[in-house]
Amino acid sequence: MSSSKVDDQMELISHFYPHIYAQLAQEQVSLGEKMEPRRRRKKKKSEGEVVMRKRKLLSEEQVNLLERSFGDEHKLEMERKAKLASELGLDPHQVAVWFQNRRARWKNKKIEEEYSKLKTQHETTIIEKYRLETEVLKMKEQLCEAEMEIQKLLLERKSDISSNNSPISSIFSMEQQHFDLGEFGMEGKLMDDNMFFVADNQSTYITLWDN
DNA sequence: ACCATCTAATCC
DNA sequence: GGATTAGATGGT
Numbered sequence: 001m002s003s004s005k006v007d008d009q010m011e012l013i014s015h016f017y018p019h020i021y022a023q024l025a026q027e028q029v030s031l032g033e034k035m036e037p038r039r040r041r042k043k044k045k046s047e048g049e050v051v052m053r054k055r056k057l058l059s060e061e062q063v064n065l066l067e068r069s070f071g072d073e074h075k076l077e078m079e080r081k082a083k084l085a086s087e088l089g090l091d092p093h094q095v096a097v098w099f100q101n102r103r104a105r106w107k108n109k110k111i112e113e114e115y116s117k118l119k120t121q122h123e124t125t126i127i128e129k130y131r132l133e134t135e136v137l138k139m140k141e142q143l144c145e146a147e148m149e150i151q152k153l154l155l156e157r158k159s160d161i162s163s164n165n166s167p168i169s170s171i172f173s174m175e176q177q178h179f180d181l182g183e184f185g186m187e188g189k190l191m192d193d194n195m196f197f198v199a200d201n202q203s204t205y206i207t208l209w210d211n
Numbered sequence: 212a213c214c215a216t217c218t219a220a221t222c223c
Numbered sequence: 224g225g226a227t228t229a230g231a232t233g234g235t
Contacts, residue, residue, distance in 0.1 A: 055219045055230045075212090097231060100213075105229085 058098070062088045066095070070102050 058066070069084055076084075076099045085092040 057220070057230080094230080096212090098229090101229065101231085103212090104214080 058088075058090075062090070066098055066102070070099065070106075074099075074103055074106065 065084070065088060069080070073080075076096060081092050081095050081099075084090075085095045088095065
């Protein structure tokens with residue numbers, strides 16, 4: 001039975017984010033799935049008897065052949081196991097054990113690769129986030145400056161209106177076209193061909209556009 | 212088969 | 224001598 005995608009994700013999470021994994025595992029328990037903790041192997045401990053597990057290292061040639069075989073196919077069918085064992089002069093069980101350990105090492109390597117990939121992605125994302133935040137701050141600053149400039153212009157204009165000999169006053173004395181921009185909750189007045197006076201409850205803008 | 216774990220061997 | 228690696232074991 002091959003593991004599902006969800007299992008793979010859980011496995012990655014358990015490797016790199018044990019706290020999150022613990023939470024998720026707990027959630028699964030609360031959802032009704034029983035998660036029996038794997039029982040720890042009992043240590044063999046007989047009185048006086050020393051279990052000498054002599055581990056003999058495989059020769060370079062043996063490892064080379066095993067590696068080549070593993071490169072071809074990670075799984076080990078019975079037939080291939082027997083063939084390899086006789087070629088290597090090893091117990092078929094030893095070959096099976098070697099493949100099992102090799103698969104475990106391969107998997108760990110993959111997990112570590114995935115981890116460093118995600119780490120790099122995360123780092124570049126963080127950098128991009130800071131870049132964008134800086135940009136937002138700059139743009140807010142620009143907006144603030146622009147609004148101040150508008151206010152300044154409006155004040156200048158108001159003082160121009162109040163003075164009689166101002167050329168701009170002639171515009172205001174003209175009959176003005178009136179626009180209802182109800183959709184936007186504000187009113188607009190056409191001042192001339194390229195000037196539009198807009199007022200709402202909060203603020204007043206003058207919009208200029210090029211023809 | 213897969214996994215966690217043990218442990219001899221090896222590395223630094 | 225502690226850390227790492229790689230056969231090996233036993234549980235699921």
